[in-house]
Amino acid sequence: MTVNEKISALRVLLASNKFDAYLIPSSDPHQSEYVAEHWSTRTWLSGFTGSAGTVVVTASHAGLWTDSRYFLQAEDELASSEMVLHPQQVPHAPEHLQWLLAELPEGATVACDGNLFSIAQIRGIEQILASKKIKLDYHKDLPGEIWKDRPGLPKHPIFEHDLKYAGLSRVEKLTQIRTAMKAQGANYHLVSTLDNIAWIFNIRSNDVDCNPVTIAYAVIGETEAFLFIDAVKVPAALRTSFAADGIQFHPYDGLESFLGDLSENILLNPMTTSVKAFNSIRGAQIMEGATISMSLKAIKNEVEVGHIKDAMVKDGVALTKLYRWLEAELDQREIPETEIAEQLAAFRKMQGDYHGESFAAIVGYQGNGAIVHYRAMEGKCAMVKKEGILLLDSGGQYLNGTTDITRTTALGTVTAAQKQHYTLVLKGHIALAKMQFPRGTVGIQLDAIARQYLWEEALNYGHGTGHGVGFFLNVHEAPQGFAASTTTSRGKTALVPGMFTSNEPGFYKTGAYGIRIENLVLTREAIKNEFGDFLKFETLTLFPIDQSLIEKSMLTPREIAWLNDYHALVFEKLAPAVDAAEKAWLKEKCAKL
Secondary structure, eight states: OOHHHHHHHHHHHHHHTTOSEEEEOSOOTTOOSSOOGGGOHHHHHHOOOSSSOEEEEESSOEEEEEOGGGHHHHHHHHTTSSOEEEEOSSTTOOHHHHHHHHHSOTTOEEEOBGGGSBHHHHHHHHHHHHTTTOEEEOBOOHHHHHOTTOOOOOOOOOEEOOHHHHSSOHHHHHHHHHHHHHHHTOSEEEEOOHHHHHHHHTEEOOSBTTBOOOOOEEEEESSOEEEEOOGGGSOHHHHHHHHHTTEEEEOGGGHHHHHHHOOSEEEEOTTTSBHHHHHTOOSSEEEEOOOHHHHHHHBOOHHHHHHHHHHHHHHHHHHHHHHHHHHHHHTTOOEEHHHHHHHHHHHHHTTSSEEEESSOOEEEEGGGGGSTTOOOOTTTSOEEOSSSEEEEEEOEEETTEEOOEEEEEESSOOOHHHHHHHHHHHHHHHHHHTOOEETTOBHHHHHHHHHHHHHHTTOOOSSOSEEEOOSSSOSSEEEEEEOSOTTSGGGGOBOOTTBEEEEOOEEEETTTEEEEOBEEEEEEEEEEETTEEEEEEEEOOOOOOOGGGOOGGGSOHHHHHHHHHHHHHHHHHHGGGSOHHHHHHHHHHTSOO
16 A cells, blocks of 8 residues: 555544544554554554654644654655655644644544553643543554554564673662662552663563564562563573562563552553553552653663673774775775665674664765765665765664764865864864763753854754663663753753763754764763762763864864873774774874874
């Protein structure tokens, strides 16, 4: 079926159910950012493959709302259908609901699948729609009725993430969670998010591309824990180990009946618990609050930090091999963007303990670099030449850490404007990397630090400056980050020691080039005095920043000193892990500015 045929089929169901509109989010029942194919309903219906967006279908209109990271991509992917792009002015804001208020008559009915919306989202939608007496029906999965070849749920086996990497056993983690539960008066704690479940139980899998998680639910009790997962995914040895740790297995689809039988206090997160699961709780007293493990997981222990630093060396070596290969190949031929991504994955795999990409590599040459979440497609991508600018944003999943790095590289002669834009981005990156700030400082305060030099020239970028990063887990990890808006938790979350976060300001000139410089930083203690408890960042990513794009006259002595110190660190850490030719290449790239 074409996109237009799918929309038409959905409209038939809308009419037969007497619905005036249908909402399709990007999420799954676990409120994941990246989902298994079984739940990629929005992509299937609309043809838009970005990770964020909401589709609204009415009798006369089909629209996609997404943020500025995806404007160019969405325009391209929607061009052949009746699906209309509605560019969001504020990321994550419910602008599609305001559109519905303007378009639908009073008393209309909007429908959605409650399994894909959290209870907090449903409450928010109902509150907005109530201003026009519009009803919300969240009991129907209409796209599921027309998606005849829908993929089944993935059944990849789980495996143990060894204690030597994790630093804490699952029993120790469960004890921490139970201590917090007791303090809040909770007898049970429902955990719906896949990365939290993976972290708590020290398990990983391959159920979602690039995210080493398994599709499951968990309920933690005062003395026992219950994992709801497809039985075929659990090896016998793990069953025995889990039983010894007081963990019981139940079928994945058994959660609702289990919740319905509870009669004591249960703590859940309204932001991540589906309305379907929420409504299955009948006898228990519901307590709403944060998922306890989220803040525990965000603070990396020193065992994890040590492994992350080792993973950064592996990643730096792989990138060294990649860029040397690229330089040599470009002397001989043009290279498709897709081949660069494939070659980088191969070099990462050579490093050992490699599990896969942490996200699909963004290889954006020239104008494609201005598409923030660009995905090169074989046969349709650009051919990279020995000229212009290449933006490469990529990451790896290693057993001992998750990486995410962006480098923008000149492949030939660059213009004064390109050097100016690159140097403004670099100045912002350095300003954030060098920042010292009092405990309690939140993401939105720090985000502006990285934008200040672009703002001085009336320039900006549309994405946040940074996101939390997991430990051999999701490359985008709540709750912290650097965001320009309070519409996400990242902008409102205070940074604390142990948090692992990206620092990635950028600049994008549509149709011409994109610039982004990204390193991962660890929040550390700095100094405590009569003015407060101050924190700082330690940069962990190890790879040279292209100096041929820098306009040195725009940098201060302190900024030059930071860059030289960073490159000295890169060379010190990577040189012992590469061969003589690679070492010579690194020495040249890490030379003092």
